[in-house]
Amino acid sequence: MKYKPLLEYKNKHQEISPYHVAIIMDGNGRWAxxxxxxxxxxxxxxxxxxxxxxxxxxxxxxxxxTLYAFSSENWNRPLCEINSLMELFVFALDSEIKxxxxxxxxxxxxxxxxxxxxxxxxSIYNAEQLTLxxxxxxxxxxxxxxxxxxxxxxxxxIINKVQQGVLQINNIKENTLTQHLSTxxxxxxxxxxxxxxxxxxxxxxxWEIAYSELYxxxxxxxxxxxxIFQNAINSFISRERRFGGFKGYEK
Numbered sequence: 001m002k003y004k005p006l007l008e009y010k011n012k013h014q015e016i017s018p019y020h021v022a023i024i025m026d027g028n029g030r031w032a033x034x035x036x037x038x039x040x041x042x043x044x045x046x047x048x049x050x051x052x053x054x055x056x057x058x059x060x061x062x063x064x065x066t067l068y069a070f071s072s073e074n075w076n077r078p079l080c081e082i083n084s085l086m087e088l089f090v091f092a093l094d095s096e097i098k099x100x101x102x103x104x105x106x107x108x109x110x111x112x113x114x115x116x117x118x119x120x121x122x123s124i125y126n127a128e129q130l131t132l133x134x135x136x137x138x139x140x141x142x143x144x145x146x147x148x149x150x151x152x153x154x155x156x157x158i159i160n161k162v163q164q165g166v167l168q169i170n171n172i173k174e175n176t177l178t179q180h181l182s183t184x185x186x187x188x189x190x191x192x193x194x195x196x197x198x199x200x201x202x203x204x205x206x207w208e209i210a211y212s213e214l215y216x217x218x219x220x221x222x223x224x225x226x227x228i229f230q231n232a233i234n235s236f237i238s239r240e241r242r243f244g245g246f247k248g249y250e251k
Contacts, residue, residue: 005092018190020186021066024201058105064186066110069143073203110140114211142204183209191213213241
């Protein structure tokens with residue numbers, strides 16, 4: 001059956017709560033503007049919302065939480081804001097490492113981190129290594145990440161294997177690309193949440209969210225809390241996931 005792996009995943013893993021939640025954290029700048037504050041203060045408040053989302057995910061036994069922190073398009077922002085974001089990223093990694101270990105969280109940063117300064121790269125490496133063997137919530141931070149970038153990177157790896165004779169073209173399947181992406185070995189994304197009122201994906205996990213449920217809210221990210229997260233999960237629970245099939249389908 002063409003989509004047998006996906007249908008097997010559905011039958012095995014469809015539970016009350018989503019296993020893998022991905023969030024596009026939008027609205028920090030607008031929140032700051034509404035408060036009459038500079039944009040970086042909005043990002044700092046957004047960091048507090050990240051803590052709340054992580055705490056809630058642990059409480060609800062969500063297995064994987066992927067957060068869109070900095071896209072490859074965000075480099076177009078003012079330099080002062082980018083520099084402040086990088087400093088905040090370093091602070092967050094260094095200050096939260098104790099909590100990551102305390103709550104058994106495994107951290108992974110997905111994206112092209114070679115664009116970041118050495119200090120930030122070192123903080124990322126240290127945090128990943130110190131949490132490598134943790135077995136609780138898997139926390140993915142998408143930083144300098146773009147879905148198209150990830151797909152192109154995966155395709156290049158596959159082409160390289162074909163050229164080396166390691167992989168035959170006829171053996172390339174959907175799962176082949178899946179195993180060459182930043183999110184390889186992870187369960188598919190069940191639920192995508194976007195805050196801030198926009199209703200688009202913005203180049204986020206393009207391959208991974210093919211059958212994800214989407215939830216959009218007007219709430220700006222710094223105001224995101226447990227109640228709003230629960231509303232998203234309630235919406236997810238109320239939906240019938242068919243994975244390309246039809247109602248009443250039996251394998």
